[in-house]
Amino acid sequence: MENNICIAVSGLNATDNPGPGVPVARALRESKSFGNARLIGLAYENLEPGIYMPGIVDKTYQVPYPSVGSENLIKRIEYIHEKENIKVLIPNFDAELHAFINNEKRLKDIGIATFLPTIQQYEERHKANLPEFGKKYNVLVPKSMNITSANDIAKISSAFNYPVLIKGKFYDAYVAFNDEQAIMHFNKISSKWGVPIIVQEFIRGTEVNVIALGDGKGNTYAAVPMRKLYITDKGKAWSGISIDDEKLLELTHHIINSTKWRGGMELELIKTNDNKYYLLEINPRIPAWVYFAVGVGQNIPETLVKLALNMPVEPFESYDIGTMFIRYSWDLIVPMEKFQILSTLGEIEND
Amino acid sequence: MKLKQKLAISDSGFIFDPTTGESFSINQEGLTILQLLKEGKTEEEIKKIFLNEYDVDETVLDRSILDFISMLKNYNLIENGE
Numbered sequence: 001m002e003n004n005i006c007i008a009v010s011g012l013n014a015t016d017n018p019g020p021g022v023p024v025a026r027a028l029r030e031s032k033s034f035g036n037a038r039l040i041g042l043a044y045e046n047l048e049p050g051i052y053m054p055g056i057v058d059k060t061y062q063v064p065y066p067s068v069g070s071e072n073l074i075k076r077i078e079y080i081h082e083k084e085n086i087k088v089l090i091p092n093f094d095a096e097l098h099a100f101i102n103n104e105k106r107l108k109d110i111g112i113a114t115f116l117p118t119i120q121q122y123e124e125r126h127k128a129n130l131p132e133f134g135k136k137y138n139v140l141v142p143k144s145m146n147i148t149s150a151n152d153i154a155k156i157s158s159a160f161n162y163p164v165l166i167k168g169k170f171y172d173a174y175v176a177f178n179d180e181q182a183i184m185h186f187n188k189i190s191s192k193w194g195v196p197i198i199v200q201e202f203i204r205g206t207e208v209n210v211i212a213l214g215d216g217k218g219n220t221y222a223a224v225p226m227r228k229l230y231i232t233d234k235g236k237a238w239s240g241i242s243i244d245d246e247k248l249l250e251l252t253h254h255i256i257n258s259t260k261w262r263g264g265m266e267l268e269l270i271k272t273n274d275n276k277y278y279l280l281e282i283n284p285r286i287p288a289w290v291y292f293a294v295g296v297g298q299n300i301p302e303t304l305v306k307l308a309l310n311m312p313v314e315p316f317e318s319y320d321i322g323t324m325f326i327r328y329s330w331d332l333i334v335p336m337e338k339f340q341i342l343s344t345l346g347e348i349e350n351d
Numbered sequence: 352m353k354l355k356q357k358l359a360i361s362d363s364g365f366i367f368d369p370t371t372g373e374s375f376s377i378n379q380e381g382l383t384i385l386q387l388l389k390e391g392k393t394e395e396e397i398k399k400i401f402l403n404e405y406d407v408d409e410t411v412l413d414r415s416i417l418d419f420i421s422m423l424k425n426y427n428l429i430e431n432g433e
Binding site: 206226227229240241242243244245273321322 | 357359367369370371372427
């Protein structure tokens with residue numbers, strides 16, 4: 001039965017700020033268990049490339065932004081479910097996670113499984129809560145302070161040594177070398193993402209990332225550490241290499257074990273020259289470079305779907321070290337008719 | 352002095368450190384030093400081998416080997432604590 005099930009994925013925005021939907025779908029297409037699954041794309045925008053890419057999703061439905069209200073989003077999912085009989089839903093878009101976590105039971109009751117962190121896990125790993133997270137789980141984190149007004153910038157020099165990082169609650173991070181730059185970044189980020197703004201100690205070292213999957217009981221089912229080799233001006237990995245870092249894997253197992261993390265995650269860390277690891281961020285979902293994990297031997301979306309459906313599955317024990325990924329851009333030629341169908345009907349079957 | 356155990360050294364002079372993902376290119380002489388270090392030779396033994404094989408002034412050789420080894424340390428290619 002598993003081969004023909006319907007799986008829905010969002011985050012088809014394979015742009016220069018990519019969502020993970022396209023690589024998640026690609027991973028499922030290559031999966032032995034779900035290669036014949038019907039894949040449904042959930043798109044927020046008509047121009048998300050994954051809608052039109054061949055061989056990715058079978059059909060795409062437009063969905064309303066969660067900012068319109070999560071009720072509208074869930075009702076739309078219920079409508080799609082009536083037509084498609086979705087077995088598993090993999091949300092890949094930051095702003096929708098809250099809505100799907102809060103409606104987990106409602107979705108489960110109609111037969112849609114998800115595999116997401118709990119609301120407590122989701123909240124406590126927030127950038128603004130990182131110092132408490134570090135203390136609670138015995139993980140090194142950079143010193144940080146949340147500020148809500150540009151007037152608080154004056155407090156920076158007494159609490160930190162410049163440079164510092166000025167970060168938005170959800171996105172954006174800039175280095176500031178003095179008060180003036182800090183105020184400039186504060187204004188820029190707060191006008192876009194609101195407050196609080198996080199002022200964070202600048203840790204010198206190499207940025208390393210881990211993609212991982214927890215089963216919600218403390219077990220790590222997948223973990224691949226990667227160092228970014230090329231970073232875009234939006235801070236996204238355009239190229240990376242898998243690394244052999246046992247200490248980093250131990251830390252990943254420790255975090256998943258102590259938080260009992262459920263679902264996909266990405267750890268962003270700084271490794272200092274004296275081999276200390278500072279946790280900068282936990283992204284509570286599969287990251288956009290997930291296909292790289294598939295390429296080195298860990299099909300995380302396949303395992304996540306199996307865990308969501310309570311199917312038997314073994315944790316991954318290894319991956320290929322020293323393998324690289326290089327992302328590229330590609331111009332897709334799209335007949336106007338397809339765009340027109342999606343724009344007017346809100347759904348489109350792919351060829 | 353011990354080279355990092357997991358260091359991958361190819362005959363073409365391409366060095367890959369799988370623990371950090373860093374890679375380097377070195378010339379033939381650098382490659383010879385790395386291979387000798389990997390065999391467990393000491394700096395003194397490496398110096399003797401070079402003095403036998405190359406027409407090189409000892410002081411210049413001393414400085415070159417010292418420079419090369421500090422570069423290895425700088426790039427974290429030597430086992431910790433060495």
